[in-house]
């Protein structure tokens with residue numbers, strides 16, 4: 165057993181933080197007790213980590229990440245062998261875990277569930293993986309068709325591609341093909357996006373019949389749909405069709421906000437990627453066409469987040485990390501949430517409890533509670549006073565996943 169006694173304990177549920185808190189973990193990797201250190205007896209033989217003046221909190225989530233994407237430069241992509249990209253992913257996952265991210269939802273990597281199995285069996289180090297397989301419509305956000313009559317989708321040579329399908333019977337088959345591969349989510353794009361070569365962010369994708377057929381197929385197998393949606397109509401179509409989470413949500417109006425609240429749909433606003441595209445566009449190696457689309461999204465995006473936050477929509481933390489230099493700085497999402505209207509506690513809850521619900525793993529992880537997996541971090545300082553310390557790896561003293569220490573500087 166391991167006992168961690170910290171100056172401050174944040175359980176991820178949003179209540180009052182506890183001074184002099186203790187988490188006791190069992191040999192099975194689960195949490196046994198959480199609470200006031202003075203009231204919890206520590207069994208003899210327990211390894212005890214004393215960290216007064218430090219804060220213990222649940223391991224963080226990134227609910228929207230693309231772990232296999234490392235560059236958007238067309239030239240660079242063409243010169244990277246698939247094997248290198250796949251092996252590099254192992255390093256990306258380790259870097260992400262060591263940054264305090266203990267669960268990551270891969271929003272169509274594009275990768276198959278072998279990565280999840282590699283982490284679960286200990287072949288590579290990484291966060292728990294929740295994985296999405298994608299269905300793409302012709303000419304949509306995932307379709308990498310270039311006017312030179314070349315198709316270069318983001319699945320080029322990776323371990324699994326999107327299933328291209330148009331029309332209800334075709335999307336039913338495509339959904340079943342994605343689900344038989346063992347994915348946890350189906351990813352669709354109900355609007356266009358920035359990085360794609362043949363669409364605009366306010367284009368809508370799929371008919372309502374197609375979307376509802378995909379949602380039905382997912383639910384029939386106990387799974388759910390995550391929808392990339394930037395434009396207003398695409399967002400509403402996704403909500404109306406019954407997706408589990410809307411990704412980005414750049415152009416919200418009152419009607420869309422009402423639909424989120426009525427349906428209990430999760431929003432993953434991916435502030436990190438939009439902020440980086442708006443302020444550091446040169447780092448992405450984007451085409452001129454992609455760059456020309458940033459403005460219209462960024463102009464509305466942060467205002468939409470502020471409106472969503474004020475309305476009380478369930479907001480999960482996800483970065484949409486899509487380049488090598490972004491991986492590992494996932495906790496920046498919390499700083500951006502605070503900059504745009506969340507309290508530090510709201511940001512932490514978004515990156516723990518709410519994200520665990522958005523990723524549909526809340527029965528196992530996401531909060532510090534007895535019975536849940538011992539996924540937790542210890543940071544030097546108080547993130548409620550300075551949320552940015554969560555992304556400062558010199559202040560990250562402990563990263564534990566399933567009771568095992570992956571980073572330990574205590």
Ligand SMILES: [Zn+2]
Pocket residue numbers: 228229230271484
């Ligand atoms: Zn994405």
